[in-house]
Amino acid sequence: MRTSLTVEEALAAVLEHTRPLTDVEDVPLEEALGRVLARDLEALADHPDVDNTAVDGYAARAEDTAGAGPENPVRLRWIGESPAGRPFPGRLGPGEAVSVYTGAPLPEGADAVVAVEDTERDGEFVVLYKPATPKDIRPKAQDLQKGRVYLKRGDWLTPGRVGLAAGMGHRTLPVVRRPRVGVLSTGDEVVEPGTPLPPGGVYNSNAYSVAALVREAGGEPVLLGKASDRVEAVKEQLAAVGSLDLVLTTGGVSMGDYDIVRHLLEREGTIHFWKILQRPGGPPIFAEFAGTPLFGLPGNPVSAMVTFFLYGRPMLFKMLGRTDPPYRRVRAVAEDFFKGAGKKTAFRRAVLRYDPEAPGGHRAASVDSQSSGVLRSMAFGNALVVVPPHTHVEAGEVVEVIPFNFTLQLA
Known part of the structure; x- marks a missing residue:
């Protein structure tokens, strides 16, 4: 079992074991937003058809x-x-x-x-x-020429591209089937929102934040509920679900006696790697269980979300055959001190704002707390500042930043 991979090694391993989906379905234009084209699309008529x-x-x-x-x-x-x-x-x-x-x-x-x-x-x-x-x-055909391809396989269908497809004469569009992604929470302390919170309990935010990330990246989340801190409970929950393209678990992947996801995979799965040299989100496990890829995310809310964004999102993009990158990197001036994490790469939550006079065109300020248990930082931050191993970032330095694709409107 490979362990303690670098960020780059972990992403390469994830993508190596991810296969693109081949199932295609036709959807009407009004349902095409956010889907991914499965085939090249050509114009069915000139536009305009006359001068x-x-x-x-x-x-x-x-x-x-x-x-x-x-x-x-x-x-x-x-x-x-x-x-x-x-x-x-x-x-x-x-x-x-x-x-x-x-x-x-x-x-x-x-x-x-x-x-x-x-x-x-x-x-x-x-x-x-x-x-x-x-x-x-x-002039005739200034916009579109009959028979010419304007939208290609792997294109993510934005509002403009849906409109373009309609202007090309298509009523329905061939799209890649959405990946079905199971989301399973673990932990005796986890309870559903809306129910009384017992002493020492926590509400199950992971299931809903991760499911939302899956849906935003183009997948179809399937909530699998919660498994208690028993290996057999996790196994029973996974055996009861239908066909899935990926399983995401939250919690139970670290080194303790109650880290039952790791124990189950060590006993009955094929583990590709365990642990990544990053913070937050260091102990994830990536494996195959019963023929299905399984990514065990950490239990801390921020760790779960950051880890999915960095690795799960690229997995779904590859499954869908999307040609756009799962995330981008920009340069920004740090407005605050960002602490490093020793030999690990640190991903610190930040608020990224546009500033045309700053080097790189942006500035990045730290959120209030960098604790991996403070979910507010993912609600109000809109980017990750990348702090390389064995370094810290001082205020005024130019840093690499990964904006969250789901918060494109920068402050």
């Missing part, structure tokens, strides 16, 4: 309006209009103009447009105080 106008105004021939100005207006005969969706039926000839509206097809014979604010109507004539130009004409 159209970008402004309200008049379509004309450019040569008929050359030299138009306030002191030298040009008069054209008005012969009709071309609203969006109802093209002008005839052909525009010399000395003629047609009313056009934004998105309207350009009338046949016209090659230029003048904005309505640069004109004046005079009965059956239009007076132009500026020349008509082609700059306000959107």
Whole structure:
């Protein structure tokens, strides 16, 4: 069993033992937000399908309006209009103009447009105080070309991409099935929110914070309840669930007599590694149990969330085939002292804010408490300051920071 891996070694091991899902399902556009495309998507039609106008105004021939100005207006005969969706039926000839509206097809014979604010109507004539130009004409297929791929397999479907898919003519989209992720809490002291809290008890925040992280990363969380501090209780809980792509447990992974998840995996699982040289979240265990990957997260609330963010989130991204990175790294000026963790990499919670005048464009301030049991730091912090082994970060130094993808709005 490998133990005490570096952060980089642990992530590599996790990804090595993660397999992309191959199941594909079709979903309607209104359900596609946040899903991941399973196949390349091509446009089913040109957009626009004809040359159209970008402004309200008049379509004309450019040569008929050359030299138009306030002191030298040009008069054209008005012969009709071309609203969006109802093209002008005839052909525009010399000395003629047609009313056009934004998105309207350009009338046949016209090659230029003048904005309505640069004109004046005079009965059956239009007076132009500026020349008509082609700059306000959107050429056919300017946006989309029929048959060309614009969205690719692995693309995460944002609101803009859902709209693009609709503009390409697709009513349903092929997406990767969401990974089913079981979330099991352990510990005799753990009780459900909404019930009386006994002496020494703690409310089960881990199940709901981890499940929320799973859902935010694109997975389908399956709450498996709580197992007591007995190896057989954990085994029974896991045996009772259906098919899962990943199991996440919280608690029971350290070195004590009651760390029953580790004891079960040592006895009946295949352990890939135990312990990572990081703080918080040092004692996680990554294994396979009954043919399913199992990631045993620490029991402290912050440790569980940070560990999932750093390793579980990349696992789900790989399962889904997502092409965007699970998290990014930026540079920021530290506004406070951030303590290191000896030979371990420390991930300190921080509030990251944009500052264009700071090196790296950001500043990072520490949250009130760095204790791994203080869940408030994950509720109000929006980033992790990375403190390399054998170092501390002094205020004013430039540091590497990992923003939480689920809090993209920086203060």
